[in-house]
Amino acid sequence: MDFATIIQILDSAVRLMTPLLLACLAGLYSERAGVFDIGLEGKMLMAAFTAASVAYATGSAWLGLCAGVAGSLALSLIHGLASVTFRGNQLISGVAINFLASGLTVLLGQKIFGLGGRTPSLTGQGRFGEITLPFANALRDVPFIGPIYADLISGHSILVYVAFLMVPLTWWVLFRTRFGLRLRAVGENPASVDTAGVSVTRLRFAAIAICGILCGMAGAYLATGLSAGFVKEMTAGRGFIALAALIFAKWRPVSALFATFLFGLLEAIANRYPNLDLGVITIPSMFMNALPYILTVIILAGFVGRAIPPRAGGEPYVKER
């Protein structure tokens, strides 16, 4: 494996991890506030659909992004109503949201475009293009640093940079602001927030809304950044992987970066080496495809200790029984 190959694999990993990272951070806000969310998948899917539809209709990726966020937020609102306002079961609500998105996107897509749930392909401004960072081309020939800057760091869609910036931002918000303090508190012990005179409902809704926005960005990136339109079920389980990464990262933003990077990297490696020829035996593609999942289990069992979720997670806040 030469240097260029490593750069290419890392570059691929960065693209593959971006939707995971956004979704993972989305889940982080929600779960840190004590609202479990297995509906990340559904929100991303809905966002991918609305983003692609609006981007197609308007020819603007940015409007598509807004629509993606709106689509995802709509589902967030349902999740909030179910799990905060009506103190329902957060897991059931998440399952329902996944089903809802899976059905509605195709139903609406078929009604609007008649392509069996697909949207027409996006072109031009309807997609987020790749950004070339300043001096990327000039620096390309500098040994070592050049390729890293020009090929790995430069040349991604704006949403990739946004996703990476979200990591320090999330850290800062959670650990350096009043909002973050309250958010973490409401996920650990909502009664402490309530008795301090702060509304548990408002905080949790805020967290759920942020979750919706980030999922919306993740979905929009899938449909208008990485590909050029919506295809049914195009999230292909990424929401669940993001959830796994979140638990893996023990609900911490910087760890989330590494966890999603690991998933992206494993997938990129499996893409690059579809059949691993070990001389004696050739590992078949099925196993290379399953490799990221197998390695996750091994890493989890071997290196990551017990993951303790936010203490009030999954439980609706009930004052009066």
Next chain:
Amino acid sequence: MTHAGDMPGGRPDEAAPAAIELRGISKAFGPVQANKDISLRVPKGTIHGIIGENGAGKSTLMSILYGFYKPDAGEILVNGTSLTVTDSQTAIRAGIGMVFQHFKLVQNFTVLENVILGAEDGPLLRPSLARARGVLKQLAAEYELNVDPDEVIEELSVGHQQRVEILKALYRQADILILDEPTGVLTPAEADHLFRILRGLKDEGKTIILITHKLREIMAITDNVSVMRRGEMVGSVQTAQTSPEELAELMVGRKVLLNVGKTPARPGAPVLEIRDLTLVDEDGVERLRGIDLDIRAGEILGIAGVSGNGQTQLLEILGGYPEKGSTVSGRLSLNGRELPLGGRGCDGAERRRQGIGHIPEDRQSEGLIMDFTAWENTAFGYHHAPECNRGPLMDNAAILADAEAKMERFDIRPRNAHLAARNFSGGNQQKIVVAREIERNPDLLLIGQPTRGVDIGAIEFIHRRIVELRDAGKAVLLVSVELDEILSLSDRIAVMFDGRIMGERLPGQTTTGELGLLMAGISDTENTPDSAGIPPETKHVEDLSPQGPA
């Protein structure tokens, strides 16, 4: 409606300006009427006690005042002006602070973070934290409320956690401080310290409402006292005009024996022998250091000590579930048979089979499954016993019948075995555990904090049962941080400090002062009693009420 006038003794001063006035407060939780048309007047600058049985509605009333619950009816006046308390924020702004019975702290936050939560100065934390650090230092100096601001709550003892709660209220500049059973989890020394602080606060003109089950505390520190029963306010009276016996009767509705009458013990052969018991926990800290103890048939061995000195670990080992990741060494033998200290055969079920009953320190997380019904809980830990089973299945009918009989005998209220444990009040929850463990007639009963948070009626009842068990020739190991409890129940007292037995004493031949020194780790000199030179009762009265109206 019942008026204070029904009470013996004088009414609180009606003329003094009221810090708080409640009028006709009612509150129902579904079908449970927790507060019925309650009125209460608390004069400014006084300490006002509220007493009542478990479930009488004390906490509910205070939570309403603090804006935590919304009342169904009624009016709240603070400093004479009517206040619609919609949430805790309005209460806080009106100068009310509350320390809840179950602390409302975020376990993995630091002290500082807990203190500023909800009272931050701006959108960014740094300035708030800096200011709070300063204020905390000042408060610490002023009231001797020392806690490390950077310590994480879960690392703190309950006593310190409570200080944090008080600091929270003071940081919000509360003029009216509500404390709901603050001494339930405190050691005597900590309680004394708390009362000193409260007196200091009162001297500054602050008003304090204190809920407690301990009449001694009421007598020692309050100016006035109100009694609640079954959701109603039975009345209010000046403390100086009443007596503990009178209050106890008012509270429970019958005469209560405040002291267990018990005959001297007739100890038999040793039931449990503990030899050189040592425990090193996960982090390599030695929590038990060579414990040697004998517990004989027909005696109650009391273990006194400030909590956190190894009592919990000792009970857990005896109960068959030593702390995860710890290493235990030494020897245990029960009636001459060796008990394993780990691995196979060392679990709670096996210990029960050997004849060890166990009333755990924490009834809510260990002793009961809160979501199980009362009847299911009466078989908890004994679900393998033949009488609970018929063939491969559990004999639910038999368990239920047994549970109902137990509820009758132990007067557990409400008398509904199908209710989930969490719907019983603390005292009744404790009775469920006590009934389960005592009625099995174990050879050895381990008891941790049997009366924590339990009202005096129930305390009396539980104490009597423990003595009866002893009189039936069984061995009892009693762990409690309540010195009074230890002194009045035990036949022999061992004091634990830092994982060691500091010494053994006989209750009749020692004093709280001597025990206190042992508890503080001041070593076992010769058997010279009276190291502080003050007899037990006097010492407490001295400590609690320098003004001494009683």
Next chain:
Amino acid sequence: MDRMPKWADVILTPLISLLLAMAISALVILAIGESPREALAVMVEGALGSSYGWGFTLYYTTNFIFTGLAVMVAYHASLFNIGGEGQAAMGGLGVALVLLHLPLPHWSLALPAAMLGAALFGAAWALIPAVLQARRGSHIVITTIMFNFIAAAALNYVLVNMLRPVGSMDPASARFPASAQLPKLSDMALGLGFEWGRNTPVNISLFVAIAACVLVWLLIWRTRLGYEIRALGRSEPGALYAGISPVRIVVITMLISGGLAGLMAINNVMGEAERLVLNAVEGAGFIGIAVALMGRNHPLGVFLAALLFGFLYQGGGELALWTSIPRELIVVIQALVILFTGALDNMVRMPLERIFMAIRQRRA
């Protein structure tokens, strides 16, 4: 002490929730320009209107009962088993291996053998996540998700490279021997002298599923093991105090859960397809989550919820088959049913409670 009578909570609340879900579904159907009345008619007629419809409804119900029970049992120990999909797929492999390699002369012998294979493979697939959770604290939600993917890959490999007859396009095993054919309900009806559900796949597995409901009920609420599972699920410190070993219970519970999920294979693999195909589980593992949660983690509830989903599946299938409504509509309806009966149930319960409290107060 309750706020409303138990019957209202158990029957009235879900019923009203269901009606709400149906109402919203009707709006969705209107929105895509179709007639909700007609759609409902097609669904009811297709799923319940004939013994033929019932035959399919009950077939799907059987699948969902098994996966629902699997999720439910684990849930009582506070374990969220998302791995039903993979465990059921592996159960299918177990059934296939038994039936292909063990020539048994009659179904009455083949069924127990296949059940054993199904349960063993399903349980084995749950074992690793269980042990990792119990011993290493690896979160069972992640490990079971991962094991779903791994199961799909493994099954793909085994079917394509090992079980597929040479020259066959289909990544599927050979057909099972005829002696292993399970009696269909329609055959049984014929045996009793009347015609019922001709050519429907519902088979004797339905009775196995119902028996499983009863056994699971006994297990959870009548046995010591069930008592310990529930106790551990509610409080781990409590379990330790009572001498219940968390490791043992977690492992046993997951084995039972995985075994139940695996058992689904006797219905779809042995009873219906009569060979192992690649995507035999078809999401039933995930529906099991909804079924268990909606069934309030009680076998009777699981049975009823499975029936409801069986109805939705068959009715929806008919809708997609015979009308121009896209098949995804049914996914939306399922989502709304899950949402309203499972997550938004308090929206109905709260006002109902108020009504009942008011009635009680008036009486008092």
Next chain:
Amino acid sequence: EPALIFDLGGKFDKSFNEAAHMGGQRWSEETGGTYKELEMQSEAQREQALRRLAETGANPIVMTGFAFGEVLNKIAPDYPDTKFSIIDTIVDQPNVQSVVFTEEQGSYLAGVMAAMASETGTVGFIGGMDIPLIHKFECGFAQGFKATNPEGRVLINYTGTTPAAWNDPVKGGELTRAQKSQGADVIYAAAGGTGIGVLQTAADEGILSIGVDSNQNHLHPGQVLTSMVKRVDNAVFDAFTAGEDLAPGVTVMDLAADGVVVAIDENNQELVTDEMQAAIDTATEAITSGQIAVHDYMTDNTCPVQ
């Protein structure tokens, strides 16, 4: 009235179900006739749908996908008066017409074109789910490529092992990038909806792609080298046209029968040089005359090249 049943992928799968759908549409436009159309929901519905259609008197009944094979084999005898046509596998019953395509031949031509269009000598193949049918495409492609450029390299990727593998354009795009970075400059996608991502990314990255099943040249004019079209539409059209007189037996839709073709139209005309056209013609000639026997992966589960 004829009927058409689609496999689980649904009629808009961007693959052969969609091609079948097009065939049905064309028939109904040209003849003004109507036909019934069904999409599967689940495995258990296959039999249900077939029986119900047969009972309602639909004739002939055309179904797409090998997965129907087992079921059809079972039920066809129950409806001796109904004609069935199954695409992609062989069912030996007197009232069944089995239509099979020689995907390996079409793919061979695609391989020839890829070899000639490639400047790097490296081309790629991206399959959907890892199943034998797709290996058939892969193997034919590799044979054509190697025959033209024995020194060249074919990179092979499969998207996944679950049905999601057919609907993951993002992964398709990423695999395309991975192959491009290893030097591939022509990539053949046989991956349903995932292929859309392959074609898109190839266009974005300025390399060529090859579509599959239906003619996908128009998706990125000038950037899709060709499409290996399986004339499923013709098969459906023919079956519908034959109506109740549908001839049972095996119909092989091969290169000679125009069953598989490499699409050349106004969108890719510029990419197809005269040389390339000549090579295609030669290869077609050689295959139809039997001079070149393109190995079918299915016969022994192996591929002679690589």
